[in-house]
Amino acid sequence: MDSPLQSGNIPPSTWTIALIGNPNTGKSSLFNALCGSNARVGNYAGVTVEHKTGRLQIPATANRSALGRIVEVVDLPGTYSLAARSADEAVSVEVLAGEMPGVAKPNAIVVILDSVHLERNLYLLSQVLELGLPTIIALNMWDRIVAEGVRISPDKLSESLGVPVVCTSAAKRVGIDALKLQILEVLDSLHSSNNSTSKALPLACPSTESLASASFPEPFRTQVDQLVDWFASQKIELHRFQIERLLIDDPKGHSFRVVSKSQAPVVEAKINEAREALKAQGLGIPLFETRARYAWIKQKTLGVVEREPKSLQTSTSDKIDRWLTHRWIGLLFFLALMFLIFQSITLVANWPMEGIEAAQGILGTWIESWIAPGPLRSLVVEGILAGVGGVVVFLPQIAILFLFIGILEDCGYMSRAAFMMDKFMASLGMSGKSFLPLMSSFACAIPGIMATRTIENRKDRMVTILIAPLMSCSARWPVYVLMVSAFVPATTWLNGWISLRGTVLFAMMSLGAVVAIPVAWILKRFVFPGEPSTFVMELSSYKWPSWRVVFARVWERVQAFVLRAGTLIFVTSVLVWAAAYFPGNHQTADSLTEKLETLQQDPETNSTEIDSLTSQINLEKSRLISESYLGRAGQAIEPIVRPLGWDGKIGIAVLASFPAREVIVATLGTIYALGSGVDESNEGLADQLRAATWSDGTQVFSLATACSIMVFFALCAQCASTLMTIRRETNSWRWPVFSFVYMTTLAYIGAWITFRILSAGSP
Amino acid sequence: MPCSLDELLEGQKAVIIEVIGADSLSARLLEMGLLPGETIEMIGSAPMGDPTEYMVFNYRISLRKPEAKRVLIERT
Numbered sequence: 001m002d003s004p005l006q007s008g009n010i011p012p013s014t015w016t017i018a019l020i021g022n023p024n025t026g027k028s029s030l031f032n033a034l035c036g037s038n039a040r041v042g043n044y045a046g047v048t049v050e051h052k053t054g055r056l057q058i059p060a061t062a063n064r065s066a067l068g069r070i071v072e073v074v075d076l077p078g079t080y081s082l083a084a085r086s087a088d089e090a091v092s093v094e095v096l097a098g099e100m101p102g103v104a105k106p107n108a109i110v111v112i113l114d115s116v117h118l119e120r121n122l123y124l125l126s127q128v129l130e131l132g133l134p135t136i137i138a139l140n141m142w143d144r145i146v147a148e149g150v151r152i153s154p155d156k157l158s159e160s161l162g163v164p165v166v167c168t169s170a171a172k173r174v175g176i177d178a179l180k181l182q183i184l185e186v187l188d189s190l191h192s193s194n195n196s197t198s199k200a201l202p203l204a205c206p207s208t209e210s211l212a213s214a215s216f217p218e219p220f221r222t223q224v225d226q227l228v229d230w231f232a233s234q235k236i237e238l239h240r241f242q243i244e245r246l247l248i249d250d251p252k253g254h255s256f257r258v259v260s261k262s263q264a265p266v267v268e269a270k271i272n273e274a275r276e277a278l279k280a281q282g283l284g285i286p287l288f289e290t291r292a293r294y295a296w297i298k299q300k301t302l303g304v305v306e307r308e309p310k311s312l313q314t315s316t317s318d319k320i321d322r323w324l325t326h327r328w329i330g331l332l333f334f335l336a337l338m339f340l341i342f343q344s345i346t347l348v349a350n351w352p353m354e355g356i357e358a359a360q361g362i363l364g365t366w367i368e369s370w371i372a373p374g375p376l377r378s379l380v381v382e383g384i385l386a387g388v389g390g391v392v393v394f395l396p397q398i399a400i401l402f403l404f405i406g407i408l409e410d411c412g413y414m415s416r417a418a419f420m421m422d423k424f425m426a427s428l429g430m431s432g433k434s435f436l437p438l439m440s441s442f443a444c445a446i447p448g449i450m451a452t453r454t455i456e457n458r459k460d461r462m463v464t465i466l467i468a469p470l471m472s473c474s475a476r477w478p479v480y481v482l483m484v485s486a487f488v489p490a491t492t493w494l495n496g497w498i499s500l501r502g503t504v505l506f507a508m509m510s511l512g513a514v515v516a517i518p519v520a521w522i523l524k525r526f527v528f529p530g531e532p533s534t535f536v537m538e539l540s541s542y543k544w545p546s547w548r549v550v551f552a553r554v555w556e557r558v559q560a561f562v563l564r565a566g567t568l569i570f571v572t573s574v575l576v577w578a579a580a581y582f583p584g585n586h587q588t589a590d591s592l593t594e595k596l597e598t599l600q601q602d603p604e605t606n607s608t609e610i611d612s613l614t615s616q617i618n619l620e621k622s623r624l625i626s627e628s629y630l631g632r633a634g635q636a637i638e639p640i641v642r643p644l645g646w647d648g649k650i651g652i653a654v655l656a657s658f659p660a661r662e663v664i665v666a667t668l669g670t671i672y673a674l675g676s677g678v679d680e681s682n683e684g685l686a687d688q689l690r691a692a693t694w695s696d697g698t699q700v701f702s703l704a705t706a707c708s709i710m711v712f713f714a715l716c717a718q719c720a721s722t723l724m725t726i727r728r729e730t731n732s733w734r735w736p737v738f739s740f741v742y743m744t745t746l747a748y749i750g751a752w753i754t755f756r757i758l759s760a761g762s763p
Numbered sequence: 764m765p766c767s768l769d770e771l772l773e774g775q776k777a778v779i780i781e782v783i784g785a786d787s788l789s790a791r792l793l794e795m796g797l798l799p800g801e802t803i804e805m806i807g808s809a810p811m812g813d814p815t816e817y818m819v820f821n822y823r824i825s826l827r828k829p830e831a832k833r834v835l836i837e838r839t
Contacts, residue, residue: 081794085787117822120796250787287785290793307821321823322807331810419825423811426827432814534830535814536791539823 014070015187016104017056018096020128021112022121023078024412024540026140028549029170030112031075034180037552039075051103058184059177071187073110074103080120082127082241083249083289086456090254096131097239099258108134108186108204110179115139115167116148116541118305122297123290125161126212130241134186134204135163138179142167147315149308156304162206171546212296213244217288219281223247223274230270236263246271247278248289317412317541325416334420338439341404349443352396360385360393368597373590375581383577388570394444394721395558397474401440401447402557406550408436412542414454422535428517429524431457431533434464438516441471442509445722449729450557457533463523465729466739469722470512470519472714475662479713480508482665486689487706504707511714515746576659580630589620630656644712644748645705645755649692654712661718704758708751716747768826768834769815771805777836778802779819784833796820797834 019034021027031039035054056071076095077088084090091100098105111128113121118139129135139154158165166182168175186204208214213221227243238246242258249255251268259267324330364381371377408414414436422432433455441448448468455461484501491500596613599606625631626649634652641651650668657664668689692700717723723736730736765780779801782789796819797803806816806823814827826834 081791083787083790083794085791117820120820120822123794123796250790287782287789287793290790290798294793294796294798325807325809325816327808327810415825419814419816420809422825422827423809423813534788534791535825535827536788536795536830537825538795539816539825541823 014072014104015108016072016074016106017108017110017183017187018074018076018106019110019112020076020092020096020124021078021138021140022080022114022117022124022538024538025078025112025114025121026170026546027075027078027112028552029546030110030138030140030168030176030179031073032548032552033170033173033176035073037548037555039552039556041556056180056183059180061177061181069187071183072104074106079124081124082245084245084255084257085249087254087458088456090257093242093245094258096128096133097242097258099237106133107190108136108183110136110138110183112138112140112168112170115141115145115152116150118150118152119297119301122301123293126293126296127241129161129163129206129211130213130244131239132205132208134190135206136179136182136186136204137161137163137165138170138175139165139167140170142175143169143172151306151308153304157301160300160304162210163204171543171549212293213241215292215296217283219278219283220247220288223278227270227274234263234266236267247274315541317543320542321416321539324413325419330416330420334417337417341401341439344400344404349396349400353393356393356395373593373597375586378581378586379574379577383574383581384570392562394446395561397444398447398450398561399554399558401443401451402554403550405436405440405451406553407545409454409553410543410545410549412540415537415539418537419539426535428520429460430463430520431455431460431535434460437464438468438471441468441473444473444475445469445471445719446561446725447557449722449725450561452729459524459528459530460533462528462730462735463520465726466523466735466742467516467520469717469719469726469739469743470516470715472509472512473719475660475719476508476713478662478665480505480710482668482689483706483710487701487703504710508710508714511711515715515750519742519746576630576656578629579633580625580628580656582629584624584627586624589617589624592617592620625652643755644708644751645702645759646709647692647700650700650705650709654709654718658718659720661713661716664713702759704755707758708755711754712747712751714747715743715750717743765835765837767832768803768817768836769828769831771803771817771836771838773805773807775838776802776804777838780835780837782834788830789833792830792833795824796822797824802839803834803836 019027019031021030031052031054034056036057039052039054041052052075054073054075056073058071074095076092079086079089079092082089082093082096084093094100095103096106096109109128109131111125113125125135125137137158139152139157145152154165154167164182164186166175166179168179170176189204216224224240224244224247227247228240231238231243236259238258245255246259246267251271256264256268324333364385367380367385368377371380405414408417417436418432420432421435425432425434434452437448437451437455439448440451445468448471449465452461452464452468455464484504488501488504492498592613596610596617599610599613626634631652634648634655637651637655638648641648641654646654653664653668689701690699717740723740726736726739727733768777768779771777779797779799781799782792782797798820801819804818806818808815809825814825815831816823816825817831818824
């Protein structure tokens with residue numbers, strides 16, 4: 001065999017293979033089986049389509065290792081077709097045609113097919129084959145065909161289609177090595193045919209005559225031939241399949257993504273001309289493709305696939321489904337399940353969250369014992385540790401939520417949940433798939449927004465992302481608890497069964513969701529207008545979830561969360577810390593702190609001194625914060641927050657809580673000279689708030705002020721990590737800015753109305 | 764007598780005559796296997812009466828009413 005260098009054909013340093021398949025075919029399982037769990041996840045340039053790559057783990061039994069090169073596996077989004085109707089499909093075609101920036105053109109394609117539903121799955125294969133790349137079929141879920149009464153001869157299938165076929169059960173890790181060896185064999189043969197002079201097609205490439213497009217109507221084929229020449233003359237490099245797509249697909253879809261903006265008008269005119277010519281010959285455009293491809297499938301599977309006539313006895317999956325999608329029982333089960341998930345996120349996550357907070361406290365004390373009081377200690381403990389810790393604390397919630405989502409998706413229930421909630425969500429301008437992300441946003445909007453990835457329709461997804469931060473997340477809870485315990489009377493009715501405090505808390509929890517209804521309606525009406533989305537969705541059979549897939553998903557999400565939102569929140573916390581720390585002479589506070597720490601080594605004897613020092617430090621700290629940039633900003637905004645019934649101190653606290661809303665409890669504590677580190681049940685803070693007065697001696701806080709603060713927190717976008725997540729998920733700064741502006745406006749108006757109404761009631 | 768798919772009642776079966784229209788929705792329905800000549804069965808509706816679950820091409824699919832209206836069928 002010639003070495004590649006001698007033949008002058010310098011190979012790329014890696015092979016690239018693409019993995020494509022319908023949704024629900026076990027593609028994630030297969031990807032994990034091929035690459036292990038070290039996948040890299042990102043977005044393709046300019047679109048919100050997930051770009052996942054991994055490295056093929058070459059089995060020890062391989063006697064050839066594709067000439068020692070690395071094999072990169074690109075996992076394409078699950079799709080039923082390559083018609084450029086959605087961004088997912090358009091991106092898949094671009095990657096396969098080698099036109100996606102930053103992604104090498106694949107050397108081969110692995111198409112994963114669900115053996116049980118082979119015929120429908122072959123539709124995608126028939127399109128993939130048109131691209132002319134070496135193709136390997138992974139006939140997945142092979143273990144289930146007997147139970148489903150399907151008989152397939154893999155050898156005959158391979159012969160009939162002209163590509164290698166490997167039977168796999170990816171979830172059980174069966175057939176994986178055989179598939180890997182087949183991939184390596186194809187790549188090897190590709191390598192030798194690159195270096196030989198023979199013009200023979202490499203292994204796994206069916207001839208053009210055997211493709212489904214060979215049976216397209218003659219006028220269409222002639223028209224495409226002419227267009228291929230025309231595109232070549234215009235120096236626009238497009239694959240024949242892409243030109244066919246331009247001609248067949250709805251131009252309102254994504255097919256024109258492949259043409260640059262400057263060329264688009266010319267190309268569009270040319271395509272319209274070709275369409276008119278075809279119409280004149282009596283050929284209606286889109287429908288002959290499906291007809292030709294299904295005819296091709298019928299011909300290729302003749303004598304290869306046999307199905308026993310479905311017996312009257314229904315499968316276990318059918319029986320389960322009868323109950324789980326039952327009109328009432330299904331709905332009850334669904335609500336109970338949501339309740340369980342919601343409870344787990346808020347309750348189970350509590351233990352690890354407390355652990356993280358405790359660890360953070362210990363780490364803080366430890367750092368304090370090493371660094372003397374001063375800017376460095378303050379930056380590390382109050383800036384970085386408090387800020388980053390505030391984010392890391394959400395990790396358990398995210399992990400638990402994605403554990404549930406992973407299980408529900410992998411076992412097939414998720415599509416049923418979407419099915420049951422669709423009517424309700426559609427009336428709000430979304431789809432059934434928006435329900436779970438919104439429900440999870442009651443715990444935390446970040447995993448909720450990340451979970452919107454399961455919504456294919458872009459407009460539905462955008463509306464869901466934009467209203468998710470309105471759901472009352474767990475970080476709002478401390479604010480409500482503090483305000484309610486301080487200012488809402490402990491009145492109860494019906495022998496204590498209904499309490500005013502509980503009712504106010506519940507009202508605050510529901511407020512965001514109630515406001516979200518008109519917001520969603522307006523967004524759908526004016527910001528994302530257009531045809532109603534479709535809900536053509538496969539309800540796949542139930543199966544046991546694969547733990548590997550579920551844990552890989554949890555790991556992926558956790559990793560992405562820590563890396564991306566973590567770096568951004570780090571910067572934000574340092575900035576806010578700096579605004580609250582500078583300018584100001586911290587010498588007095590630092591020396592007092594030093595004195596305090598010396599005294600604390602013997603707390604018993606010095607207790608009175610410690611108390612007086614502590615209050616001295618708190619006074620000094622409150623002076624410093626009011627002199628800081630943040631404090632000055634608070635004074636500047638006092639005229640703005642006055643109509644809401646707030647004073648400048650509340651203004652500062654609210655301003656400082658824009659990066660993370662729960663910060664307000666600690667900030668109010670600092671400002672009201674109690675020192676930070678107070679928590680919501682601290683009666684001292686509640687007392688201090690009640691005692692605060694305006695310059696004329698009247699109370700600052702009243703029930704009206706407290707409610708106005710709560711309403712503001714219920715509606716405001718006070719969470720930098722959420723905004724950063726929106727930025728990442730929408731790939732644009734426009735939407736986080738939009739969310740911030742609309743929610744802050746809504747919060748201000750809501751708080752103003754609340755204050756007006758309540759202060760009018762009680763003079 | 765031909766009617767549209769949304770008129771099919773729970774447990775009833777029908778043969779698909781054609782998918783009406785030539786837009787991307789019709790193309791999607793055809794791609795998903797709602798082909799002329801195939802048998803389709805109505806499995807049940809969601810709690811609020813819509814969408815509806817059907818069995819076609821050996822798998823289950825959920826369609827909203829406007830989508831089901833696009834499919835012309837003949838009851839068997």
